[in-house]
Structure formats: C-alpha cells, structure tokens
Amino acid sequence: MNPYNANILVVEDDKQIRKFICYLLNGEGFKHTAASTGQGALSILVSEPIDLMLLDLGLPDIDGMEVIRKVREWSDMPIIIVSARDQDKEKATALDLGADDYLTKPFSATELLARIRVALRHLYRQNSGYRAQSVLQVGGLQIDLDKRLLFVDGHETHVTPMEYSLLALFFKNMGKVLTTRQILKEVWGVDYGSDTQALRALMAGLRRKIEENPAKPRYIVTEIGVGYRLVDE
Amino acid sequence: MDYSKRKEVGEKWGSPAVSMAWQDQFGVLLSGKVIYGLLLQMLHGRLMRKKTGKKTKAMEHISKMLMRYRSENIKSIICRAGIMVALLMAASAVGYFFRAMELPETDIAIVYLLAVLLTARFTHGYIFNFLAAVIAAFTFNYFFTEPYFTLTVNAPSYIITFIIMFITALITSLLTTHAKQNEMEARKKEAETRALYTLTNRLTDAADINDIAGIATSTISAMLNSNAGCLCFDENGKPEQTFIQQVSPQKQIRREVPDTNALLHRIEGLRTGCDIGSEFYDWPIYGRETTLGIIRVPREAAAVMNESQTRMLRAMIESTALAMDRFRAAQQRIKYHEEIAQERYRGNLLRSISHDLRTPLAGIMGASEMLMNMTPKDDRRYPLMEGIHKDADWLYSLVENILSLTRLQDGKLVLNQEQEAAEEVIGAAIRHISRHHPEYEIAVNAPDELLLVPMDAKLIRQVLINLLDNAVKHAEPEDEIRVAVTKDVDNNCAVFSVRDSGEGIAPADLPDIFQIFYTSRSKHADAHPGIGLGLAICDAAVKAHGGSITARNRLDGPGVEITFTLPLEVNKS
Structure with missing residues (x-):
C-alpha cells in the first residue's frame, strides 16, 4: 500500500489532530513518528531517517517558519504545512522558505493523503533520476525537455520561449505550489521584482494554448494569493 | 579797531x-x-x-x-x-x-x-x-x-x-x-520676554485645553489690566458653548456665548488681526491647521492698547496657539496609539478565535470523514457519521463567514488590491465548489483576452464561492449553473454574474436578500437553516471594492441571476 516505504514525521501540538493524522497514516500503511513541539521535531529529524514532514505552523515553543528554515539548512525533504493560519502572506512565506505544500485546517483526509502522495512521488522521482527523463506527462499534456516540444492531447503545440520555460518549471515541480516570487525568479531571473501582472499575462497566454477552458484550468491551477500549481494526478 | x-x-x-x-x-x-x-x-x-x-x-x-x-x-x-x-x-x-x-x-x-x-x-x-x-x-x-x-x-x-x-x-x-x-x-x-517666558512655562504644565485657556486668560488680563476671556474651539473647529473670563485677579468664570455660529462665521471671514464685536475685540488663535480658539479682549481695554501691548498680545496668543497645538498633537498621538493597540487586540482576538475553532473542527471533520471512508454506505451508522461531518463543515463555514463579515463591516478592512486575472479567481472559486460538490457541473464564460481587475482576490473568490454555494443549494445537479465575466467598457468595470436554473427567489424576498441574517421565507429552505451571512458578505465585499451587486429572477427561464460589478480603476478615496 505504500510504494515508497516512507517515514513521515507529524509535527502538531493539538493532541486530537495529531492522533487523527497518525491514525490516518497508519491506515494507509505509512510509517510515522509524531512530535508536539518544534524542538522535539528537530531532535527527531537528526536521529531518525525521515522522508516527509507534516508541520503545523503554530507550535508552542518555536515558530513553524523557524523549523522550516532550520530543516532547509541540511535537508530537501518534502515539508507539507498543515496550519490553522489562513493568511496568504504566511502561506507564501512558508513556501518561499522551502515548504512544498500548504493545507489549511480544516482539511479533508482525502486531501491530506493526496498531498502526501504527490510530495512523495516528487521525492521518489528525484531520487530515481526522474529528472533525467526528458519526456514528462500530465493528463493530456506532454513535454519533451530535450527537444523543447509540447504536445496537447497528442498534437504538437507551439508556445513562446517564455511560455515554454514557465511550463517546464511547473513540470520540474509537478504537484508543488510555486509562489509568484519563485516563478518570477526562475523565469525572469533574479531580482526581477514583483511584476505579477507580467506573470498573469504570460499564464493567461499559456493557458489559452494548453487548457480547454482557461477559466476552469485542468493542469495549472491558481492558488489565490499564493501562486500556481501543476496538478499531478 | x-x-x-x-x-x-x-x-x-x-x-x-x-x-x-x-x-x-x-x-x-x-x-x-x-x-x-x-x-x-x-x-x-x-x-x-x-x-x-x-x-x-x-x-x-x-x-x-x-x-x-x-x-x-x-x-x-x-x-x-x-x-x-x-x-x-x-x-x-x-x-x-x-x-x-x-x-x-x-x-x-x-x-x-x-x-x-x-x-x-x-x-x-x-x-x-x-x-x-x-x-x-x-x-x-x-x-x-x-x-x-x-x-x-x-x-x-x-x-x-x-x-x-x-x-x-x-x-x-x-x-x-x-x-x-x-x-x-x-x-x-x-519684561516682555520674561512675561512671555512665564506664560510659556505655565502653559507647559497645563493639563488640558481649558487649563491652557485659563492660563492665557489670566496672563493676558494681567498684562492689559483688564478682564480678558478665552473661547476654545473643539477638535472639529467648532466653538464651545462657554468661554472663560477673568473677573478678578484670582477668579475666572465661564460665560455663555450667545451665538457661536455667528461668531465662527465672523472669525472665518476675518481679514485683519481681530474682529471687533460689541463687547469684545476677538483675536483668533490660529493653530497649524485650524483655528483653536479666540482671545477676547474687552472693548474698552482693546481700544486703548498701545503698540507694545498689541505686540505682547500677539506674542502671547502665538504662545497659546503653540501650547494648544502641542496639546492637541499629543492627544491625537495618544488616541492613535490606543486605536492601534485596540486594532491589534481585535486582530489577535479574531485570529485566535479562528485558530481555536479551526483546530477542533479539523479534528471532528477529519475523524468523521475517516469513519465514513471506513464504513460501507449501507451501514446504518453511515448517515450518523455523515451528519457529524456535515454539521462540522457547516459550523466551519459559519465561523469563516462571521469572521469575514466582522472584518468587512467595521470598515477598517484594508483591501489587498492587486491586478488579478478575472478568470483565475473564477477558476479558483469553481475548484473549491467542485471539491465539495463534484456532482455539479459549472459552466464558465470568460472573454478571450485577459481581463485584469484590481481586487482583493481572496475576497472576490469568497464572493463567488458564496454565490455558487447558493446556486448549488437551490439547484439540482443537472441544472445549469453558469459563471460569466464581461468587460463593460462604458462604465469601465468588470461585470460578474452567477446564474442557476433553480426555483428562483420569491419576489417578496428580492429586496432583502443582501441583508444580514436574512433567509428565505419560502418553505424550500435548506436542510440547514442558512443564517443568511453569505450574501451579506458578498454585498459588503463588493461595496468595499466600490462595485455594486444586484439579484433578479431570470427572465429567460427559471432560476436566479446575481450580478456584481468591480470598477477597473481603483478609486483612491
């Protein structure tokens, strides 16, 4: 049931939620460890092999952001934020700091499991040299990174170089939320600033080429106030 | 000789x-x-x-x-x-x-x-x-x-x-x-300097505006050897009803001003240094921004003032103005700090309420959902679990709505307005609804060219979610639900509309549906008593953007169409 044999760390100070998540992970066959404080989480992280962390931002001892910052100093493990804080700014900050995904409480069990799977798949692909693969596919969308070609439902589709590099960025981070800032930095270059309008225009152009209905996107969905995500089904 | x-x-x-x-x-x-x-x-x-x-x-x-x-x-x-x-x-x-x-x-x-x-x-x-x-x-x-x-x-x-x-x-x-x-x-x-210095010194110790007025009155009275007076203006630049007058070196009284409006009018129209009234010569105390008050010098004393006395009087009025200004500024600072503290307290309260409610709700919802997943649908326990989950979900949306409405209604909400693509916001709203009601198909009409609208995307998404939620509530899965956005070039605004082909709204309800806590009087009310916050939030959010929202029954068939506009240019005021 668990193809990746992952060990998941659950960092959550609320006892009921922690129990519920552990129960859920148990049911899905994941190995898991739980911590109720940030310090506890950090000490587990250095002593146990952890593959993925579910992190609550509102911890009693240290701020969740600090935990992300510390972990990112030495590890690229997927971090999924599970928080009751529903502030776009915090979401974006956490993602910019290197968190992979963000879930706002209350969340559904299905949703949480789906996010965990996406993150693990991403991790697995990285470890198994998926990046070396030149042809990637999501639904009817296929990209050939070597030949710089894009196929929509089997038809070759022409996109501009900018649109291509935007799409390629999403394919390399399949299922992961990319913040506006991260995208601007990757596609336009360092210190491009915060010209989100340019990004919106570019995104609109790309969607018109790959989506059936740009207002009901199937592939690249908008995370309002945070950024975008390429759906990984 | x-x-x-x-x-x-x-x-x-x-x-x-x-x-x-x-x-x-x-x-x-x-x-x-x-x-x-x-x-x-x-x-x-x-x-x-x-x-x-x-x-x-x-x-x-x-x-x-x-x-x-x-x-x-x-x-x-x-x-x-x-x-x-x-x-x-x-x-x-x-x-x-x-x-x-x-x-x-x-x-x-x-x-x-x-x-x-x-x-x-x-x-x-x-x-x-x-x-x-x-x-x-x-x-x-x-x-x-x-x-x-x-x-x-x-x-x-x-x-x-x-x-x-x-x-x-x-x-x-x-x-x-x-x-x-x-x-x-x-x-x-x-002597003049010393008198002014003494005045300034005393003014520094003044506890409030009236104290300042009293000190100025006594000092000026002593200088002119007369019974001067001082009328203070309030923060809005309106004269108070009474003024302080010196009646003896040790005694001050408060006298009524017969017609403050006429006095104010005369002072506002003043071109020279003072206004000559029937009893007093009135010298306005000009602050940095407004007139702070009037120094009233009795006619008989004012008429025989020599040049140095006039100069002194002016200097004293100047000192008084400075003291009053300083006091007002300090007062405003205190008020401002209090407001900030209150605002922070409020924000913290709202945040902690939402946090403290969300966490247990997440537990209830997650656990009940998991129980449902583990239970076959024909099990007689299943509807009970489903009930727990639905109620928790409803409670959650209620909490969210109350919080948004509180933020919206006290008028202090700072809109986080940015140029957003209309289609993205609609897409995000539809995605949310589809997650909760996958059985409903929602159609979208959006213009071919990108339509950027200045808005607080999260709020407008909430508006669309509330409208769609309403539509879903009043329609069957096979009914048509359609979201559309168009650009109204004439009025320079974006027009969003959400329509369904449900049972429609009773004409008697139409004028009131955006009222807070208003729920339909029709017998068809939802299984959950909607407490009518959803549309009130839509109304408040759209109005905060400077737009308008209207609801009507469709003419081309059954159902409701709710339309709202958002201006394409941000009104700075």
Missing part, C-alpha cells in the same frame, strides 16, 4: 570788552545763524535720509515718538520743562557765583554743559535736549558775556564758544538720551 586787537581780546577771556561795531556784531550773529541753520539742515537731512533709506524703521521710530508724546499727559511735559528750567537756573546761579569769584567764563560754560547733560539725564525726549542746549547757549550769552543782558557779544570768538558749547551740549545730551532710551527699550524687552 584792527583785526589783531580783536584777536587779542578774543584770546583774553574776561578782559574788559572792547565795543564792536554794530555791523560787525550783526555779521557775526548772521554767520552764527547761518551755522545754526546749517546744523538744523544737517539734522533734518539725517532724518530725511533715515526716512527714505530705512523708511519703515524711521516711520516706526517717529510714530513711536508721537505715540509716546500723545500718551503722556501734559503734566509730565510740564514737569520735565520744570526740571530743565530749574537746572538751567541753577547753572546760572552757579555761574554768578563763579563770576563773583572771578573765575573765567569757560568754567561757567562748563557748568551750563553740565546742566544740559543733567537735563538729558532726568528728562527724556530729544526736544528737551535740544531746547536745553539752545537755552543754555543763549543764557550764557545773555548773562555772562559782555555786554551783559543782551544777546550781542563784543568778542567774535564768543560766537565760536557758543557754537562749540551748543554742539557739545547737544551731542552729549543726545548720547545720554540715546543710552537711556536703549536701556528703557532693553528693560521693556526684558
């Missing part, structure tokens, strides 16, 4: 006089007159230069002198004249005494000089100095030069003596007067 002899006589002071020819005497007198005239002209010329060169200063000087002379009564003039005459008479007496002792005339002349100097010391005003100098010269001539008791002189060298004596007397006395005047000015300045 030859010239050498005349010279000899001139050199020999006090020697028996040799009669001079009348013509000669006349000639010398004439030449003396000419010199007098020249002197006068020089003096006059100096004055004139002053007048033209430093016109304002000279004018001020002259007007000051005139003012002084006018303000002083004749008594003091007579008194000073008396001093002058007495001194000159004393000098003459001493002169006689000297002559009796057969001392030379030079000593007598010096005694006269002393008299002139003393006159300058004990009187003030250039006129007396001048007079004293002239009289001294002539008296000396009249009494002590031969021929005695005439204004003629035998030796022409006396003319020179007179002139030198006159000039010396004039210059020394002018210098004395000048020094004295400087001293007086300095004293007056010092």
